[in-house]
Amino acid sequence: MARHYSTKSFFRHMPNALLARYFHERNLFHKFDFAAMKEGNPSALFEAWLSLPNEQRNAMDSEFREIFDMSCDKGFTAILHEADFQFNDKAALSDFVEKLSALTNHYERAMITFLEHRNCWKVATLFYHADTLPYWRKRKNLPQKQAAVDETSIKHLETLLSEYFHYTEGRGNNCVVETYRRGELDYYFAYPEDYSRQSIEWVDGQFDCRPHNPAFEVIYVYSQKEGSIDLNFRGNYKAIEPLQGMFAQAILKLDELPPNPIDTRVYDLDPLLQKSFDFTYTPASGIESVVIRKLRLSSRVHKGDRITLEADAENDPDAVLLLLDRIKASLPMHLYHVTQVDLSASVKIDAEKPAKKVSFRITYPNSCTLKYDEVDLKLRNMLEASGVEPKELESAAA
Incomplete structure (x- = not known):
């Protein structure tokens, strides 16, 4: 689910002590009683915030949005990756990781990094940004x-x-x-x-x-x-x-770009038409369930002829396949094959939080909207174990 930023919501999620640190370092709100403000109820602070000049608020709002973006699993991972490069002392790195991991949530981790470890911050935000981009x-x-x-x-x-x-x-x-x-x-x-x-x-x-x-x-x-x-x-x-x-x-000092080998990998999507098909994953992956939300069937005979099936898979995991059963009587299935499937996976990322819903699409022959971050790699492994994700062709043995 997409995360939406607002200044007041950001204040609500950030501990008062860290908000006080941020503003005091900018010589603001020294008379404001952050300790008396109830956690998660920043109405008084928000009113004080609105009284600041626009130019001053705009500059800080830009930083708040950046901290907000980094207040998630991907942001924390990017911070740890850059910290691994920045800290030459393994003991110092271990202390840094332990300190952040012990905090209550990612909002605190992002703000502490922003305030105390600016040498990690800029590059971590770039890594996070790259991790969120599709179509590589x-x-x-x-x-x-x-x-x-x-x-x-x-x-x-x-x-x-x-x-x-x-x-x-x-x-x-x-x-x-x-x-x-x-x-x-x-x-x-x-x-x-x-x-x-x-x-x-x-x-x-x-x-x-x-x-x-x-x-x-x-x-x-x-x-x-x-x-x-x-x-x-x-x-x-x-x-x-x-x-x-x-x-x-x-960068590589090559005279010309070497030939690009043709990608012969192909997703095998037809097995998904069978009710007996099961997605394969381990409890350690955090994946709790995977359901089909939409299927696209393409004609093997008439190019461009397609049929799309979509149903409410949240209430019934087999809803799409049940819909397919109802139209099979009038549809010569041997003349169609699956060329696109929309899937929804329930993945447990944090033991103390509800499972996260991750939606993604696979399109024949070899296109997939999954990225290569920690969660999406688990889903790619699931597809491979299920016989769906294409594997690299192994070179002939010498």
Whole structure:
């Protein structure tokens, strides 16, 4: 379920003592009695907040939104990953992890990190952002070379990206690339200049249009161990291979991008039509149940002919299959196969909280909306154990 931010709700979830620390460090609300304010009832603080000048509130609200975003499982994981890089002393790292883990909730963990460990904060927010992005494009078959992180190589990548977008799309006059290490992976966050825009906004109480030059994102994640690049770019699909080639040239020092082997993996979705089909998972995974919410059947004979079945699987896990049974009498099933399925999984993440609902879609031949964070990897393992998730073809034995 999507999380929605509001300042008052943020105050409600954050312990009063941490709110006091935040504001006192900014020389605000020293006379406000945070200790007397009832936890979870920030009405008085919110009134005081509204009395601040807009410019001052806007700057802090931006930080609150960032802390709010990081107040979740993915945010905490990103903090721990960056802390593992930042702390050279294993004992200090262990103390840091134990300190955060002992706190009551992720709101406290995020705020403590923001207040006390700013060296971890910025990069952790970038990792979190990358973890939430869909539609990554993987390129394999690359040599397992160490990624270059020197200033000259970074400048080279910036220049290649800037020139490409300038001459093909008329944007990208400037570009900045930042690189960070996360475990065995190298992250490259590129920010080319986008088209100039006018946004309708309030400035000092005046409603007006204001021009500005935003940036757009190109994110690379390189695995030396796998010899692969994961690319996230929300733009023209034709740009994918050139963008991969620029990384290979500037960072891996390759003369050209190696051929991309055809992905022959295929999801086998037809077994899901059988009532006897069971999803396979272990109690240790935290997965409590998996149900089919929607099926799409495509004709094997007439291209483009499709039938979509959707039912309330929350009240009856077999609702979609029961609906299918009712139409089988008039539908020649041998002329159709499953090309898309929407699933809903119930996953226990925190022993003290209700299970989380995770919805995802699989589309034939090899597309899946699951990401590669901790929870989604468990669901991918579940699909593999169930015979649905495609496996990599093993190379022939020598």
